[in-house]
Amino acid sequence: MIFGNIQNSMLEGELSLMPKPLSDAICFLKDHDMAAHEPGVFQLELSGVPMTLQVLDLNTAPRESLRPEIHRKNIDVQFLASGGPEEAGFYSDDGTGIVDEDLLDTPRDILFYQNKEAAPEGRIRLIPGSFAIYFPWDVHIPAIWTGSSPAPIRKIVIKVPLKSCLTEHPSQESVL
Template sequence: MIFGRLDNFDLERASLPEAVLEGLRFLSETDLASVPAGRFDIDGDRIFANVQDGLTRAKDENRPESHRRYLDIQYVVSGAETIGFAPLAKAGPVTEDLAETSDLLFYDVMNDEMPLVLSEGSYAVFYPWDVHRPGCAVSNPGEKVRKVVVKIRL
């Protein structure tokens, strides 16, 4: 897992993998506050972004998840959310396997979960060896958040 802020992009770029840099360039060069929600192809199915408008939920209403073929860059455009994360080895058994259709595995248990607050302008990179629980409330469920999830095939 990597945590950063887009306003530090010039400082952080030397330490980031090229694939992550491609996703962060899209985030830094796009007016994400005004684009419509939906999918944006950056490089076909190799790199694409999903712009999402939603409401945060209580932690117990969101399931931990992981991916096999893609890493996620989760970026908050406006609002804030908490994302729980842990090493994949700390996840319990897979409870729903959607890996073939949408590269998504769900779990009921994530031991040693650490909370990470993403506020406006911050991002986190989750690799297939990270399990994460996005969309959780920072304080009160139901707060608006606009976020972008950049998917990068490994």
């Protein structure tokens, strides 16, 4: 997982360490007013890599009402464009999660786990401009409320194909 903010003075250095498709996605978010973008699902191409852009208007919710999720074919670049704040839970997928719903073989490329009280879950707090990048081994729980009531958020998700980040090291794909 990578966590940052597009306003960070060291963003350029952070981006230089990322695979180009991920840095392109962050630059797209930085260079476009995503708070003003119409909601929906859109196809996007950055530097020749096809990606999916989701613009979602949601409300944060209590942690216990949300399910942990993972993706296998895509890397999720999640961005808080407005509203919030929002917390997101995360932990490493150790293979012990109990599957609640498996949609990995659908265009959504998502698997939901049942909540596991013993999961070593960490938290990050997102404010507008914050981004989190979740890899296939990162279980994540977005849209957690920070207090005791829901907050509206404009959440942007760019789905970056995992394969596009492995082109320099194709042998790594078999590891996943």
